[in-house]
Amino acid sequence: xxxxxxxxxxxxxxxxxxxxxxxxxxxxxxxxxxxxxxxxxxxxxxxxxxxxxxxxxxxxxxxxxxxxxxxxxxxxxxxxxxxxxxxxxxxxxxxxxxxxxxxxxxxxxxxxxxxxxxxxxxxxxxxxxxxxxxxxxxxxxxxxxxxxxxxxxxxxxxxxxxxxxxxxxxxxxxxxxxxxxxxxxxxxxxxxxxxxxxxxxxxxxxxxxxxxxxxxxxxxxxxxxxxxxxxxxxxxxxxxxxxxxxx
Numbered sequence: 001x002x003x004x005x006x007x008x009x010x011x012x013x014x015x016x017x018x019x020x021x022x023x024x025x026x027x028x029x030x031x032x033x034x035x036x037x038x039x040x041x042x043x044x045x046x047x048x049x050x051x052x053x054x055x056x057x058x059x060x061x062x063x064x065x066x067x068x069x070x071x072x073x074x075x076x077x078x079x080x081x082x083x084x085x086x087x088x089x090x091x092x093x094x095x096x097x098x099x100x101x102x103x104x105x106x107x108x109x110x111x112x113x114x115x116x117x118x119x120x121x122x123x124x125x126x127x128x129x130x131x132x133x134x135x136x137x138x139x140x141x142x143x144x145x146x147x148x149x150x151x152x153x154x155x156x157x158x159x160x161x162x163x164x165x166x167x168x169x170x171x172x173x174x175x176x177x178x179x180x181x182x183x184x185x186x187x188x189x190x191x192x193x194x195x196x197x198x199x200x201x202x203x204x205x206x207x208x209x210x211x212x213x214x215x216x217x218x219x220x221x222x223x224x225x226x227x228x229x230x231x232x233x234x235x236x237x238x239x240x241x242x243x244x245x246x247x
Contacts, residue, residue, distance in 0.1 A: 009046035010191045011039050014053055015110075021059035021102055022052040029061070029080040029106075036087035046199050047191045048095045050088065050114055056101025057123070058110055063132075063238060071227055071234075074134075078228040081106045082139055086221070088113040089210075092203050094194055098183050099123045099174070104162065112143050115206065116190070117174035119165040120183045125174065128160035132241060133233035135226065142220045146213060148173050 013035055016022025024032070039045050052058050061081060066074050088095065088110065097103070097114040103125040111117050111125065119125070127144070129136060136157060144153040148171050156163070165177045178186045194202060210217075 008191070008195055009044055011042075011045050011048045013039070013048060013050045015050065015058055016053045016056075018054040020062060021056045021104075022054070022107070023059045023062040024106070025062045025065055026077050026080045029077075029084045033080075033084040033087040036084065036091055040087070040091045045091075046093050046202075047194055048091055048093060049098060049187055049191070050095065050110065051098040052100065057097070057099045057103040058107030059102055060105025060107045060109075063242060066229075066238060067242065069235075071229055071231055074229040074234070075225060075227060078137060079225060081109070082137065085109055085113040085139075085143075092206065093199075094191075094202055094206060096187055096190060098187050099125065099165075100183060102162070105129055109140055109143055111174070112147065116176065118176045118178060118183050118186050118190070119168065119174050120180045121165050121177055122180050123165045124162040125165070125168050126160070126162035127157055128162065130157060130160045131237065133230040133237045135228055135230060137226065137228065138220045138223055142217060144173070146216065 013032065015024060015028070015032060036048075039048055061077055066077065069077075085106075094116070095114040097111040097117045099111055099117055099119040100123055103111045103123065105127060108125050108127050127136070127140070141153060141157065144156070148156075152171055163171075163173065165174070168174045169177045176186060
């Protein structure tokens, strides 16, 4: 999960195996949390890039592990995702998500857990969870609302639409869109520019923004976990979804 820190202090976290659009199992989310916490404690790191294996970012959680799951199992899976996301957010240096292909569901949340998002123009991003009977936790909703506001967040969650890179940029969900194939170079330019800046200033800037948002964000994170899937609909909708994907 964790790539060695390069000589220039930029660490790259590459998620997924390249299969199933880099959908992550609960153990893989746990591994991402561990890697993020390790990077946060490493004083040699000055920036972190998160990307997917191959040509896509992350399609969220691997839904196959919930095929025979109980409601408690699904909630535990959501808890593993949220722990990984908060570990990424706790990294004290600038973070970038490099988005190719898709960033959906928990993969969308992973992109938003990073400070900046660089999308290649063919990428798609969104939260199609309403199709499955999943119950979005307040932390997921707040992560989006702080970027684009409550009404746009509700609109995206209600409709389950996947946004084009251009649409996501226009509403302020992401920070940068570049032509296909140009994402790696754009990320290299950003991290190179940061290398010429005061590292203390960059860390302080991130901490200042996060501290300003804390009165809204922190109480949400302290709420007790609620059920993550509707018991009447989830398993049937999940089975239909998986059958469609596998057909």
